[in-house]
Amino acid sequence: MIPLVGWHPHETWDWLTSSPLFGLTLTLAAYALGRWAHRRTGNPVLQPVLVAVVVIGGVLLLTDVSYDDYLRGGSFVGFWLGPATVALALPLHHEWHLVRRAAMPLLTGIVAGALVSICSAVLVTRVTGGSRLLQLTMAPKAATTPVSIALSDQVGGIPELTAVLTIVAGITGAVAGPWLLDLLRVRDPRARGLALGAASHGIGTSRALQESRVEGAFSALSMALSALATSVLVPVVLLVL
Amino acid sequence: MSDLPVLKGVLVLLACQLVGELVVRLFGLDVPGPVVGMVVFLVVLRVRRPRPSSGLVRGPSLLLRHLQLLFVPAGVGVIDYLDVARDHALPLAAGLWLSWALGLAATGGVVAGLLRLRDRSGR
Known part of the structure; x- marks a missing residue:
């Protein structure tokens, strides 16, 4: 007689970890946890993206599930980064009157910021003993992920590592950016937004949006223009440095 | 309120990104498609000047509220x-x-x- 019910833990586990359902559920659950922790404590260090990355990273390491398996589900979420980048035109549209009036200071600041970012990334990595490969990988890290990855590939860095460095630069901005700007006595919301977008792209922009709509709009604009400036400047700077 | 406008808003975002990606490839530009899509969407917003209840505002707002989620993977x-x-x-x-x-x-x-x-x- 064939038993009606069996016990298949291994098969079930193999199915679970290779199913998109795993990565997708884990991503949304960890993010929900991060939002809850952020709301509950009001602690700016507990940015939802940081909490979610730590929780998911921990789960994957503990359960020995590979990043590629996780991405089967995770990539469904990552896909929306493109449309969300397009959506950043909305705060820009709302604050357009302010943006137009600040055009010159804004462009000067973004070019200066991109130059300082790229040069210091290469030089500091070199002085502290990083190989040329690491310097090339570090150079484009301030630009938003799709740009930094493409640039890293173009100049001969490690694109996957650049992606991680870019995200960490973003999380750093969301966690510590406003604090550093307070310390430097940069209080104008336009300047704060531009700085966050330039150094910490979309993740910095999400923090700027938490502070005010004006700051968010300037951060969104800064992210887009810094991506352009970085694309142009990285190959040039690397010729010299 | 119906959720149909949100759907319309998201559809417009996808369409703008698609235009951006196609333009970048057609003309061999060293700019990411979504950034060109953002410029396209900005033009749409400047021309249409949508009300806050419009899908053109509510769709993007939904994504922007959860921007951090999208960087997690x-x-x-x-x-x-x-x-x-x-x-x-x-x-x-x-x-x-x-x-x-x-x-x-x-x-x-x-x-x-x-x-x-x-x-x-x-x-």
């Missing part, structure tokens, strides 16, 4: 580089964080300074 990629991070901890940490702080300070400082200068001379 890429961020988890860090687990594949824990060994590299351990072996090259100093150059990676110093290069990343010092340069991050300098970039932030340079942009914020230059812009704040220029805005203050202009406001003063404009008065």
Whole structure:
């Protein structure tokens, strides 16, 4: 007689970890946890993206599930980064009157910021003993992920590592950016937004949006223009440095 | 309120990105497609001037409220580089964080300074 019910833990586990359902559920659950922790404590260090990355990273390491398996589900979420980048035109549209009036200071600041970012990334990595490969990988890290990855590939860095460095630069901005700007006595919301977008792209922009709509709009604009400036400047700077 | 406008808004975002991606490829531009899509969407918004209840506002607002969620999968990629991070901890940490702080300070400082200068001379 064939038993009606069996016990298949291994098969079930193999199915679970290779199913998109795993990565997708884990991503949304960890993010929900991060939002809850952020709301509950009001602690700016507990940015939802940081909490979610730590929780998911921990789960994957503990359960020995590979990043590629996780991405089967995770990539469904990552896909929306493109449309969300397009959506950043909305705060820009709302604050357009302010943006137009600040055009010159804004462009000067973004070019200066991109130059300082790229040069210091290469030089500091070199002085502290990083190989040329690491310097090339570090150079484009301030630009938003799709740009930094493409640039890293173009100049001969490690694109996957650049992606991680870019995200960490973003999380750093969301966690510590406003604090550093307070310390430097940069209080104008336009300047704060531009700085966050330039150094910490979309993740910095999400923090700027938490502070005010004006700051968010300037951060969104800064992210887009810094991506352009970085694309142009990285190959040039690397010729010299 | 119906959710149909939100759907319409998201559809417009996808369409703008698609236009951006196609333009970038057609003309061989070194700019990411979504950034061109953002410019396209900005033009749409400037021309249409949608009301707050419109899908053109509600769709994008929904995505922007959860912007951090969208970076999570890429961020988890860090687990594949824990060994590299351990072996090259100093150059990676110093290069990343010092340069991050300098970039932030340079942009914020230059812009704040220029805005203050202009406001003063404009008065």
